[in-house]
Amino acid sequence: MSEDAPRPLPDGGPPHSPVLRRMAGRGREEEHRAATPLELFFDLCFVVAVAVAGRELVHALAEGHAAHGVLGYLMTFFTIWWAWMNFTWFASAYDTDDVLYRVVTLVQIAGVLILSAGIPRAFDDNDFTVVWFGYLVMRLALVSQWLRAAFSTTGAERRTALKYAAGVCLCQVGWLGLLFLPDGAKPWVFLAMALLEMAVPTFAEMTRQTAWHPHHIAERYGLFTIIVLGETVAAATVAVQSALEESEALDELLPMAAGGLLLIFAAFWIYFAVPIHLHLASNRQAFLWGYGHYIVFGSAAAIGAGIEVAIEQAVGKAHVSTFAASSTVTIPGALFLFSVWLVHSRHYKRGTAQQLVLPVSALAVLACTFAGGNAVLLAGLVAAATVVTGVWLSTRNPPLAEA
Template sequence: MSDTPHRPLRSHQGVLRRMSTRGREEEHRTATPLELFFDLCFVVAVAQAGRQLVHALAEGHPGHGVQGYAMIFFAVWWAWMNFTWFSSAYDTDDVLFRGMTLVQIAGVLVLAAGVPRAFDSGDWRVVWFGYLVMRLAMVGQWLRAALSTQGAERRTALRYAAGVALCQVGWLGLLLLPGGKPWLFLGMALCETAVPVWAERRRPTGWHPHHIAERYGLFTIIVLGETVSAATVAVQSAVDEHRALGTLLPIAAGGLLIIFAAYWIYFAVPIHLHLISNRQAFLWGYGHYLVFGSAAAIGAGIEVAIEEATGKAHVSAFAAASTVTVAAALFMFTVWLIHSRHQKRGPVQQLVLPVSAVLVLACTFAARWAVLAAGCVAAVTVAVGVTLTARSDTADRRAAEGGRPTASGA
């Protein structure tokens, strides 16, 4: 935990200020407008990945679709992770920091433009170049942090700069090697995720638990918002072309219930209280690859279900339903595994989300009614969770009041 004091940011910081670490105990630490802008630009790449997943699933190519989506989404998510944790520790909000962050945003927009080629034909050149732009800015940020610090903290920053640069060179294999790209991608992904563990082995950075929790929560909201947007456009297009409102209403209603429940489930617990050490934070942060990925895939699944209902998709009703239920079940289970279970008490509360995930998967057999059924399960899950939490809080309050001395017994 960093002991370095940090002054609150002022509205104007000038061109350059010393990049000292921000303390984990800093009060009133919240996301900045620049960070929100950064997230909104990243969701462009998320939308591109989801759109390609829809096309692959609707054409009956789930293997190619899931593999491509997993690879593209990792690239997007990891670039977002790199900046998010760095800014939590070293955000100076001066002109140079803002300028380098805008360069990273430009890089992700280049990456987003290359998503269709990478997905369809395995041409990663544009994606790699976008990553190069982002990585040059990221390495520059870490070198700046190294110049502003000393001792173990400087070594941590230099390790980050070296690790990020070497990994970027490693990604050249996607361009130079004609075959085996999925295995190369997996190997490089493992190298990427090992960099923070190696860099912070001796001296952790001063990331802020509440700030990190807020940043992840805001990105969850943005991804769910993109899911709503994609599903809405799909419904509108289907109605305009087919006027099959009666067929689409159950899908739209079920999809909306799933998305609303996903929001409620994620924000039901104050997770920043759990983020104490690097070990806890890394497991939680890395696990969000599945949380964010499944949340975005829910919208893609809803689009596939709509296309199947209107006769545009070349898949069965069961297969179309599974694109929604599998994504929703994965979201529920992963949120419970890395997020919610740390605040649940007793076996009943602990079992609510895992059991609900299984029930959502079972809804797949409802075929055309699967999305609505899964939405109802998700809504009941929220209702049960709220009821159990209210009962637990009431019991705790009564126990506290019972143990409190009264005026007559004082």
């Protein structure tokens, strides 16, 4: 075995948490690689931040401040998603599951909870101080992990780890612009820093790829999709409960609840209809797929926020029109369908008919915006019809299975 080759653990997976072990790259061909309880706990804590961002989006949209709310949501959701991405891909390559690794991961969880606490200030006052500090806690922990990987390895693998550590540190300094520059410049600073952040993995892995595991990465993304959709269900349920306590408008609320549930169920079905791990053969494929999930995750979470706004508008609590309230559900719903097709499902579709199902359905969901108070129900029915159509077409012409 060469010095640059990944070194799988002797038993094919992490042992039962010794105090300290050498942090070498895991094997890409490692069998039975699955998400760990620590990773699941990590994801659940990140959903706290997703819920806070969604709640702030609901408040902004319900008050008619759509531009402010969407911009704030896009910015704060990027910080959540990117921090999750950083840990997920590192853990896929270097999870040792020893005591030190677990402690540092728990520090990262503390950082995301700090970030969550700062999201309302970032939304309302453009004050990113608490968000930046939460990010600092997470990034210091992440850098320590990369430095540990560099210390444990040699050659190109070590250089890759050092590039990651340096890139993360430089980007964290760059985020200081959100604290000291005028409010008008902050969205542009955010855009520039987001692009630099996403360039770090490409730069770091230019000469050697880390030993991320395709099946493990696919499972981690799938689990986070489930958790985000679960948060959407929870948010919609709470909204219906709150509305029922103050209104008896069951004739309006029940169709919305049914439509929202159909939309969420269809989103789950559509996402998990393909074995995407077979597509993740190289960094080029995997990174494009992984980065595209910013839209997939963000739109999935926004569906729940939209359902809340639509329900509040139906009972007279939101200061927006029926058309505007409907669009808060149909736009993220359509965006989810199209983005899942673009980055995820199209790799396994065979023939024009299969390829067109999700894009056409996205347009149909968007058109439901003009259906007035029935928009959410119709969007849910369109999503359900999308699933039925996809299943029928796949039985007639089985989708591709990439090697």
